[in-house]
Amino acid sequence: MSALQTAPTGIFELQRNSLSKSSCAIARHKYTREDGTATSSDASAGGHEEANFQDEENIDESVKEDMKKLEDTFPGIAYRFRLLNRIGEGTFSTVYKAEDLLYDHYRNDWDVFQGRQCEIWANPPSKRRRMEGESGQYSPTKRRKPRYVALKKIYVTSSPFRIQNELELLNDLRGCRSVCPLITAFRYQDQVVAVLPFFPHTDFRIQYRTFMVADMRHYFRSLFTALHSVHKHDILHRDIKPTNFLYNPEIREGVLVDFGLAEREGSEFTGTCICGYPGYVRRSRFLQSYYSTHCSNSALSAGYPKNDSRPTKRANRAGTRGFRAPEVLFKCTSQTTKIDMWSAGVILLTLLGRRFPFFNSTDDVDATIEMASIFGTRRMKTAAAMHGQVFETNIPTIGEKGYSWERLVKWASCVEELTDSEKQATRLLTGLMELDPHKRLGASDALQHEFFTDPIEHDVEWGGPPEDSADSGEDEVDKDDDADEVAMI
Numbered sequence: 001m002s003a004l005q006t007a008p009t010g011i012f013e014l015q016r017n018s019l020s021k022s023s024c025a026i027a028r029h030k031y032t033r034e035d036g037t038a039t040s041s042d043a044s045a046g047g048h049e050e051a052n053f054q055d056e057e058n059i060d061e062s063v064k065e066d067m068k069k070l071e072d073t074f075p076g077i078a079y080r081f082r083l084l085n086r087i088g089e090g091t092f093s094t095v096y097k098a099e100d101l102l103y104d105h106y107r108n109d110w111d112v113f114q115g116r117q118c119e120i121w122a123n124p125p126s127k128r129r130r131m132e133g134e135s136g137q138y139s140p141t142k143r144r145k146p147r148y149v150a151l152k153k154i155y156v157t158s159s160p161f162r163i164q165n166e167l168e169l170l171n172d173l174r175g176c177r178s179v180c181p182l183i184t185a186f187r188y189q190d191q192v193v194a195v196l197p198f199f200p201h202t203d204f205r206i207q208y209r210t211f212m213v214a215d216m217r218h219y220f221r222s223l224f225t226a227l228h229s230v231h232k233h234d235i236l237h238r239d240i241k242p243t244n245f246l247y248n249p250e251i252r253e254g255v256l257v258d259f260g261l262a263e264r265e266g267s268e269f270t271g272t273c274i275c276g277y278p279g280y281v282r283r284s285r286f287l288q289s290y291y292s293t294h295c296s297n298s299a300l301s302a303g304y305p306k307n308d309s310r311p312t313k314r315a316n317r318a319g320t321r322g323f324r325a326p327e328v329l330f331k332c333t334s335q336t337t338k339i340d341m342w343s344a345g346v347i348l349l350t351l352l353g354r355r356f357p358f359f360n361s362t363d364d365v366d367a368t369i370e371m372a373s374i375f376g377t378r379r380m381k382t383a384a385a386m387h388g389q390v391f392e393t394n395i396p397t398i399g400e401k402g403y404s405w406e407r408l409v410k411w412a413s414c415v416e417e418l419t420d421s422e423k424q425a426t427r428l429l430t431g432l433m434e435l436d437p438h439k440r441l442g443a444s445d446a447l448q449h450e451f452f453t454d455p456i457e458h459d460v461e462w463g464g465p466p467e468d469s470a471d472s473g474e475d476e477v478d479k480d481d482d483a484d485e486v487a488m489i
């Protein structure tokens, strides 16, 4: 752990500002101790959910063991938190729901949802059960309303730079609406635990088929609000996907989590991509390229060149399969906040198309092919050339022209016709899933879209796929191809 300073054993006995320099700032600001002065928020404490309350009754033995291990290996954690359940196991971390036992000892400016949640979440029945082996000073007789946090234990395999980066960015984004604030963070030896407010939410896999367009409007207003704040700070989230936006349909708001892959715009630039140059410069570069001068169309054959002497192009491709923007796949070295807008578009497509996951490729080449089967080869070639790349395919089913998003949504959701409100949502989708990042909507543009400013309220419940839907759309493909081409341009 080179980036984080070493902390002595018993870290919890120290002030919470004993992390790295940058993390000190987090700790001081968020956790200024106010001995004996419980905040006014104390009075309205109870509402902090109980969506997951039942789950805590039937915790798997392996989860119990896992939580016990954390308590045993991270000195002092059981004194501060009562671990309740494991709520997330990602690529980079395990997330636990816990009760904040020392909530009243600190100022809790971060607790912005508390008042609202109080109105909608019923108080849980008083429960003073203690976990087996729990140590600490929690008094079972003293009645207090439980305050919940999410403890994100970042895996030791994550690089210290990544961990510090996530904590720093979260610290910078403190106070941004719809972004999950960082309360504080602790480190013991090589273990780092970030403390976040627990945000009750519904699993996307449960809601995506039942979402009405009006629900989508609430969801995306909240998501774009979050992205607007994040992008205003010139930060790319890089991993926008349903599990990183915790949406609560009761309050019609969500919070953006997981800044593990986030970065400041420009920090990963490995050279300026030609997509930033004017069109005529790009054209002349292309005409001078090896591809243009040596590879006439007739010379093209299937496969990869055996001896490719071109230097490898490296670009950040961090993100999740199925949500990566085309410029990420085309190795653009000047990626911008627009990559998040594409990913948000994929979520909207999932909701409108009622298919999750919508894109299901195994690697980046497959992902490009998936895109090509929607956009057609002509537009893919243009998009690739924009970043100095060449797109070629000999897959016969991929046409030149591609299809409109309206058509795609109809096929995916197996409906004959879209409602006016679905059509309006699809127009927003078209602005988000634009191959050229310069033409793609930004978060503030999206919030100004007619979908939000002049909503068409004509919602009907989705009836589910018809019995024999499998082939219904395919026969029409060629018939309306030309019309689609016009619609896409």
Ligand SMILES: Nc1ncnc2c1ncn2[C@@H]1O[C@H](COP(=O)(O)OP(=O)(O)OP(=O)(O)O)[C@@H](O)[C@H]1O
Pocket (backbone or CB within 6 Å): 087, 088, 089, 090, 091, 092, 093, 094, 095, 150, 152, 180, 196, 197, 198, 199, 200, 243, 244, 246, 257, 258, 259, 260
């Ligand atoms: N503040 C929170 N409140 C409630 N649940 C949370 C919170 N933070 C995270 N979670 C849960 O834990 C899961 C994983 O969290 P997070 O995305 O931060 O970790 P990760 O290891 O980066 O995950 P992944 O690799 O899957 O993206 C989330 O999808 C969510 O279900």
Ligand SMILES: [Mg+2]
Pocket (backbone or CB within 6 Å): 090, 243, 244, 257, 258
């Ligand atoms: Mg995540």
